[in-house]
Amino acid sequence: MFDLIMRSMTQRKMRTVLTIFGIALGIFAVVVMGGMSEHLNLTMDKSLKLLANDIEVKPDGTFGGVGTLDESKIRQVKRVPGVKDAYGVLITALDPEDGGGFGSDMVFGVLPEKQMKDAKLTSGRYLIPGDGYNVVVGSSIARRFNIKVGDELELKSKSLQRSSSITNKRNVSVVGILEYTGSFFDSSVQTPLDMAQKFYKMENIISSIYAEPAFGTDPNDLVKRIDLSVEKVKSKSPEQLRKEAEGTLVIISLITISAAVLAAIIGGLSVMNTMLMSVSERTKEFGLLKALGAERKTILLMTMGEAALMGIIGGITGILAGAIVVYSLNGYLESMGSALFAITTRLVMIALLFALTLGIVCGTYPAYRATKLSPMEALRYE
Amino acid sequence: MSNKGNNGNNGNHAANGEPVLRIRNLTKTYMQGKIPVHALNDVSFDVNKGELLSIVGPSGSGKSTLLSMIGLLDMPTDGSVFIDDVEITKAKESEAPRIRREKIGFVFQHFNLLSTLNAMENLDIAMRFSGVPKKKRKERAFELLTQVGLGDRVTHKPSELSGGQQQRVAIARAMANEPAILLADEPTGAVDTKTREVIVELLKGLSEKGQTIIVVTHDMEVAKQTNRIITMRDGKIAGDEYRKGVTENE
Numbered sequence: 001m002f003d004l005i006m007r008s009m010t011q012r013k014m015r016t017v018l019t020i021f022g023i024a025l026g027i028f029a030v031v032v033m034g035g036m037s038e039h040l041n042l043t044m045d046k047s048l049k050l051l052a053n054d055i056e057v058k059p060d061g062t063f064g065g066v067g068t069l070d071e072s073k074i075r076q077v078k079r080v081p082g083v084k085d086a087y088g089v090l091i092t093a094l095d096p097e098d099g100g101g102f103g104s105d106m107v108f109g110v111l112p113e114k115q116m117k118d119a120k121l122t123s124g125r126y127l128i129p130g131d132g133y134n135v136v137v138g139s140s141i142a143r144r145f146n147i148k149v150g151d152e153l154e155l156k157s158k159s160l161q162r163s164s165s166i167t168n169k170r171n172v173s174v175v176g177i178l179e180y181t182g183s184f185f186d187s188s189v190q191t192p193l194d195m196a197q198k199f200y201k202m203e204n205i206i207s208s209i210y211a212e213p214a215f216g217t218d219p220n221d222l223v224k225r226i227d228l229s230v231e232k233v234k235s236k237s238p239e240q241l242r243k244e245a246e247g248t249l250v251i252i253s254l255i256t257i258s259a260a261v262l263a264a265i266i267g268g269l270s271v272m273n274t275m276l277m278s279v280s281e282r283t284k285e286f287g288l289l290k291a292l293g294a295e296r297k298t299i300l301l302m303t304m305g306e307a308a309l310m311g312i313i314g315g316i317t318g319i320l321a322g323a324i325v326v327y328s329l330n331g332y333l334e335s336m337g338s339a340l341f342a343i344t345t346r347l348v349m350i351a352l353l354f355a356l357t358l359g360i361v362c363g364t365y366p367a368y369r370a371t372k373l374s375p376m377e378a379l380r381y382e
Numbered sequence: 383m384s385n386k387g388n389n390g391n392n393g394n395h396a397a398n399g400e401p402v403l404r405i406r407n408l409t410k411t412y413m414q415g416k417i418p419v420h421a422l423n424d425v426s427f428d429v430n431k432g433e434l435l436s437i438v439g440p441s442g443s444g445k446s447t448l449l450s451m452i453g454l455l456d457m458p459t460d461g462s463v464f465i466d467d468v469e470i471t472k473a474k475e476s477e478a479p480r481i482r483r484e485k486i487g488f489v490f491q492h493f494n495l496l497s498t499l500n501a502m503e504n505l506d507i508a509m510r511f512s513g514v515p516k517k518k519r520k521e522r523a524f525e526l527l528t529q530v531g532l533g534d535r536v537t538h539k540p541s542e543l544s545g546g547q548q549q550r551v552a553i554a555r556a557m558a559n560e561p562a563i564l565l566a567d568e569p570t571g572a573v574d575t576k577t578r579e580v581i582v583e584l585l586k587g588l589s590e591k592g593q594t595i596i597v598v599t600h601d602m603e604v605a606k607q608t609n610r611i612i613t614m615r616d617g618k619i620a621g622d623e624y625r626k627g628v629t630e631n632e
Contacts, residue, residue: 004507007498007499008498011498284494285496288494288496289507289511290455290479290482291453291455291482291488291494292482292483292488292507292508292511292555293479293480293482293483293484293486293508293511293512293559294479294511295479295511296476296479298511374455374456375455376450376455376456
């Protein structure tokens with residue numbers, strides 16, 4: 001059976017190659033687009049995990065971005081019943097001339113004692129209270145700037161208003177390097193909060209507050225209480241943050257995946273077209289096979305097998321091509337700081353299954369047509 | 383209409399009086415728009431084992447329709463076909479492939495070899511459908527191709543063979559599963575006169591070895607060399623003639 005399928009495929013080499021190429025292109029799109037969405041998923045997932053259970057308190061009205069709060073708000077948050085502790089974080093872009101945003105390098109001014117230690121160190125140490133101009137950097141930053149513990153990193157700032165050029169520069173020493181987490185920590189620079197406030201000339205200013213709920217306190221209730229008792233802030237529980245992030249991710253995934261699926265479906269249609277053409281070209285052949293006593297299922301298997309095989313070969317080609325492109329793009333992007341794609345086993349399985357299904361589904365109708373041919377009609381066909 | 387009574391005395395070939403094929407009141411009516419067309423109208427006859435029978439008649443007389451009913455390629459409107467006492471016209475659609483494999487060997491006007499397969503493989507595929515083991519398929523294919531005089535051409539593709547050679551491969555293929563009946567539809571229709579003789583001689587030789595063969599033809603030169611001629615006209619049998627000493631006929 002397999003030899004007959006191979007024979008039929010190699011008989012029409014050009015067409016087979018073009019069809020496989022069509023599928024491969026579609027699956028390539030699935031892998032690349034899917035890889036992007038998988039990477040976003042993983043990053044978001046890991047980032048949220050590292051954020052633990054703290055409630056995020058941000059100035060009301062900032063949507064997604066970074067706003068500013070007065071440090072006095074920390075005390076107000078602390079006073080809310082059910083809050084065990086609260087601390088502020090100052091977030092700024094490492095390169096002030098690069099707008100910042102998801103995936104870009106950020107400086108986190110943190111209290112050394114509140115430093116998140118879920119991200120392990122590969123070398124050096126965490127920040128300690130009393131650290132001055134010292135920083136702990138994420139893995140991407142370390143790789144990109146080729147930094148080792150003890151090296152210096154240049155921080156730049158510009159005063160927030162009306163300035164277009166760098167107004168201040170300073171070298172800081174790297175005391176620790178974090179291991180790769182796949183989260184935003186990889187492109188983070190952590191430094192003591194007081195130093196960050198001083199350097200960026202943002203004394204008494206923070207970007208957001210993290211509140212630890214007391215044991216037994218429902219974070220969702222606490223969020224409401226904080227918003228009611230502290231003015232001009234908006235708090236979010238870990239659950240809300242997760243939901244928000246997931247909502248965004250779903251939309252991104254939908255856009256990327258549907259573009260990819262569209263490409264793959266076009267590939268599938270080309271399989272269908274090829275198979276229909278092949279079946280009508282081989283009307284006589286199928287009629288003959290029937291006259292020779294071939295069962296319907298044999299003919300069905302031959303045609304569907306051919307379509308499925310083209311699907312699988314196209315799928316594997318697409319996945320390989322996608323993997324090569326993603327791998328080299330990631331290599332390049334990582335040298336620039338952040339990876340953009342992740343090819344997960346799940347993604348490969350989905351892509352392969354998708355290619356196979358596409359082949360089979362699009363081969364079904366042509367195969368059905370082939371089995372329906374009356375041998376008599378088929379043999380008269382000249 | 384028929385003169386079955388003469389069976390035993392006719393021809394010099396091995397007609398042993400055992401009907402391998404029985405056709406009873408076979409009728410096929412097509413609807414052409416709203417007008418019924420009687421392609422076959424109440425046709426009955428028997429064919430004995432080892433007979434070399436030709437069916438002749440003008441175009442549209444129903445001879446090809448008859449052949450396709452016997453070959454289970456088409457179903458009659460009424461009547462029955464028995465091969466080896468099995469009523470094949472009662473067979474379910476799912477049983478048709480098995481009956482075709484086991485009982486019928488087809489030879490077509492345009493040879494209908496699979497162009498991608500060589501001579502050997504063309505025989506092999508027919509036996510593969512019947513589940514013959516690989517080693518045996520190879521042996522038999524070689525044996526049959528040698529028998530039709532193509533033992534030195536087994537790996538040739540149809541495109542590398544002449545029309546006559548292709549038809550010989552097709553005949554070998556039809557014989558591959560040792561069918562009860564060999565059905566040949568205009569087997570000499572697409573070959574020249576010289577090749578025609580080769581094909582007819584081959585069929586005669588097979589018949590002498592006991593193979594039942596039915597040839598549909600409009601070539602009287604071919605028909606004259608068979609030991610029985612059934613003439614069809616307007617879907618009916620217009621003549622059924624047993625011939626003596628066919629080889630002596632011009």
